[in-house]
Amino acid sequence: MGIVLGPNRYGKAETRLVRVHRDGDTHGLVDFNVSIALSGDLTATHLTGDNSGVLPTDTMKNTVYAFAKEHGAGEPEVFALLLARHFVATQPQVHAARVSIESFGWDRLGPHSFRRRGDHVRTTVVTVTSESAQVVSGVSGLVLLNSADSEFHGFVEDGYTTLKPTTDRILATAVDARWRHAGDDTDWAASHEGALDALVTAFAGTYSYSLQQTLYAMGARVLEERPEIAEVRLALPNKHHYLADLSPFGLENPGEVFIAGDRPYGLIEGSVIRDDAPAATAEWWL
Template sequence: MAHQLGQNQYGKAENRIVRVTRTGNRHEIRDLNVSVALSGDLDDVHLTGSNANCLPTDTTKNTVFAYAKKFGVQSPENFGILLARHFVDDTPPIHRARIRVEEYVWDRIEIPDNKARFIGSEEIGHSFVRRNTEVRTSEIVYDGTNVQVISGLKDLVVMNSTNSEFWGYIKDEYTTLKEAYDRILATQVTARWKFGFSGAEGEQEPNWDRSYQQVRKHMLEAFAETYSYSLQQTLYAMGTRVLNNRAEVDEVRLELPNKHHFLVDLEPFGLENDNEVYYAADRMYGLIEGTVHREGVTPVIPVA
């Protein structure tokens, strides 16, 4: 019985790329997930194993990064068109290219006019929060006498595109991590905070909605304004900022996975990467956890 090869395509899926455009201290972020699928004269690679017409998927991945550096990212559509035209027009065996682009939108963390909005002489413009990801949480325990309220949030994704370093750590025979003096710091915040409210007779309840918004605001401002030498330092600054500004909160527990962004080596393509093009890794990741509480308060929030 004769068999015939049908429709086929190949490429590199889910290339996670973050492009930072730096204009002084005010940065712009385009965070993309790019998938490439190519079709054309590819019968031989299936039927005989000949790779003569096959552009390696690793090359398509490299092209995505190189194009982000050379042309920037004006929009997902424009970037996809540039890539598709390149693969078809510059690779004769390829007749069709499908580029799928997902964009993760980041909003700038705005610092109020009455707060420190400048670093040196430049306005802060490198701190971002990812849109429409967070979930508000609450846990209430009542034992017949006392009420315990633990509020929180999860999946609050934030990023500083600069003002973060990591160096001076322990090094042994298994250490390969290079010291970083200007890096992206990004995390997906899970936070829980315990109120001093006990539900005693006559005790007034806090304004829960306002308290949530204010705690969130203070955590974001601390993240944006802290020049960080470690994610642990940022965690402590976020918890401390909440306790300093919200008298109703006694304890803050934070879980901060380090959402690593690695500079892409563009030297093989004759391009310099001046902290502009990054690979966004989702696994593995460092997980930083800690509690900040008022002096004399016994922490009660459990480790998740």
Template structure:
């Protein structure tokens, strides 16, 4: 039985780059975490230690900094495309590139002052390889909560089921979303804004009989609002809130105080796709 080298890649992970753009006395800031992974004709470095085909990971890091300086950062997706296309076009031995980016948001306090925004982190991923280029956008950690208009009942009951049915509960989640663009060219910032707004509107406007139902409503709303997208994948942890029984303290039983439980938690995952786009 032969033992052979399987698929492999290498790169520089989590290069932090902060780009300050100065427009007179008014500045803007872009804060990224960039990870690069390259693949191609790299068997020799694994099998014999010959590094002739290897672009050093330190060079990849330096390229991130240089491109941020030379080209600016129009959007995470555009910057990832720029880097991925550079690595695959400038090196004969590199035929595939994956660039993943997280963007950390900041709130403006003044012309050149900012505070870190604790809301969702924007994400982007670009894959350049045969047979083509794929661009993904998304976000992670968008925390949402409805204090009512959610219930859960009619589920399977077996000998181990103790969960009580409820007609009124808190529904909370921290959304991880990843969407795929139909083509590698789009107004990435506009799509991000529309997608985020559509998810929030669908979450707040849907009377939920299950988090699964809410997931589909959110994904459907994003695709309806963003014709540039082929699909969206959603990962929704169910952030459970349990009513605290205050009757032992001589208080009424109205459900007003809750215990926010962090684990274990239900995890709902799914994709919503256009059936006319591959």
């Protein structure tokens, strides 16, 4: 039986970066969590401990901070592309660089005062090789809820089924969405805001018979409104709400008081793809 080294990568995870842009009296604020992973000709270090081809992960961390000073840090897609291209161009043993960024939003309170925005996190994953660059943008933790216009019935029932069909339920989820761009040069801010608005608008405006139907409507709306996006992938946990039984207290409960469930929960995942979209150049998922 032969034993060989399989696919591998290494890097620096979760480098926290805050960049203050001091443009006169009004400051700008960027808050990133940057993770870097490199892959390539790294067999020797795994098999013999020869580190001659290993760029230290501490160097990767330092590069993040140096690039933030030298190039600024604005749109996460731009910053991720700069970093990934740097590692591929300067390290001949590196065949691919993957840079992931979580971008935390801050709302302005004054010229140099801010309040952390806590409703969702903007995400970016860039993969660069010597031949290609792939940009995936997204959002995580976007909590949405419809208190009406949601049904669930007509499903398979067997001997273990206890769920009752319903024509009126709360539909709630915490959206994790990723969208792959057709190219690597666009107005990243406008693209992100447009995709986010399309997701929210589709969720709110879809009369839902299943969370799967809502997932497709959300992904399709993004592709309809954002031509620069080739594919959308979503993971939608079903945040269950159970009608509270108030009968022991002599009270009726016509769909007004609910118990918010924690776990277990349903998890709906899927992708919506433009039929003429260029193929992905690197593996990606949520």
